[in-house]
Amino acid sequence: MLQRADGAGGARAGAGPIVKPGVVAARVYSGGRWITDTTVxxxxxxAQKPGHVVWIGLYEPTAELLRTIQQEFQLHDLAIEDASRxxxxxxxxxxxxTLFIVARTAQMVDGRIAFGETHVFLGHGYLISVRHGPSTSYAAVRDRAEACPGAFARGENYILYAILDFIVDNYMPVIEMIEDEVDALEERVVNSLLTGNEVERLYQLRRDLLRLRNAVVPLVDVCRRLEHSEVMPIEAALQPLFRDVTDHVRRVQEAIDAQREVLAFTYEASVMAGQAEQTAVSRRLAAWAAILAVPTAVAGIYGMNFKFMPELEWEYGYHATILVIVTACATLYWRFKRNGWL
Structure with a gap:
């Protein structure tokens, strides 16, 4: 039986309705119009009826459900194994x-990038999307496609384009949120030293961006092969659409690389600022140590227990010694101050 997900909303961690594992939607289309729901x-x-397209959306399906799907559409064992794991x-x-396509999804959850997966089975007259982990629902894609029957009438290839385009478009809000945080950190490092927590955040952002890049870059090859029909024939009118997705992926990649460079610069600037601060502190400590060495040395000499010492019994010996100490210390302070050590 068809298992309806409550609200058919996204599986966004910590937000929105919770989607139950199983079948989110299973619809039949003809001429770009939704004609009925169906069971797996x-x-x-x-799918075997001419002019009909079946779109099934699954969320973290069980092994039993995948076996049922496999039997209905004669899917390969290796593809089913990948989709289940x-x-x-x-x-x-x-x-x-049948084409088997894997794409990684991304969204911000509690300040970190949460990654999910979408597996797509594409064949004549059907498309099956399988979602794993945190992932925005494709209900919005379905609604937009159903609102444009003319485009939707192009069949399962158009559905594949709509899903890939939706996945790639959802990368940009993630990058924009990271960009705002990176700009704030960059401004901070110019004005003051970063705290330990902020430096740790730099590492987290760089690591997350690297993972996002690893998820984005392979999509270039996926879209290129679809665009040039290297795996199965794609309608000529749809090839520019996959080319457009490829361009979007490349722009996302460029944005990721730009943010990683900014993060690297921010970290290097933070390190250099920290080293400069340490150098300034070391200079100040060395300057004060040199100044304090003068009275320490004089006091050490005149603290020795010798009977015959220069000026030991002179009436103005004490005052002269203090004057020498003050003069020497003042001279050293002036020199260090002029050289920027104090």
Missing amino acids: ERAGEW GHQRPKIEQYGD
């Missing part, structure tokens, strides 16, 4: 008449 057990029949690198593979 009957989806294969609908998750933690796959973005890729595109062809198994007979």
Whole structure:
């Protein structure tokens, strides 16, 4: 039976309705229009009817549900194994008449990038999307596509484009949030030293951006192969759409690289500022040590227990000694101050 997810909303961690594992939606389309819902057990029949397209959305499906899907659409064992395990690198593979595509999704959760996965099975007359982990629901994609029957009438290839475009577009809000934080840290390092927590945050952001880059870059090859129909024939009118997604992916990659460079500069600037501060403190300590060495040396000499010492019994010996100490210390202070050590 078709299991409806409450609200069919996104699986955004910590926000929005919680999506239950299983079938989120299973719909049949003809001529770009939604004609009916279906069950997984009957989806294969609908997909075989000329002019019909079945779109099934799954969220963290069970092994039993995936086996049912496999039997209905004759999916390859290796693809089903990958879709059940998750933690796959973005890729595109062809198994007979079916394409298996893996894409990584990303969103900000509690100041960190949370990664999810979307696995797509694409064949003649059907598309099956499988989501794992934190991921925005594709209900918005479905709603937009259903609102444009003319475009949606292009079939399962257009659905694939809409999903990939949605995934790539959702990278930008993540990058923009990181960019705002990076700009704040960059401004901080110019005006003052970063705290230990802020330096740790720099490391976190750089690590998250590297993971995001690893998720984004392979999509360039996926879209390129789709654009040039290297894996299966794509309608000529749809190839520019996949080219557009490729351009978006490249812009995302450039934005990630730019932010990583800014973070590297911010960290280096923080290190140099810290070293400069340490050098200034060391200079001040050395200057004061040199100044204090004068009275220490004089006091040490005249503190020795010798009977015959110069000026020991002179009436003005004490005053002369103090004058010498003050003069020497004042001279050293003036020199250090002029050289910027104090």
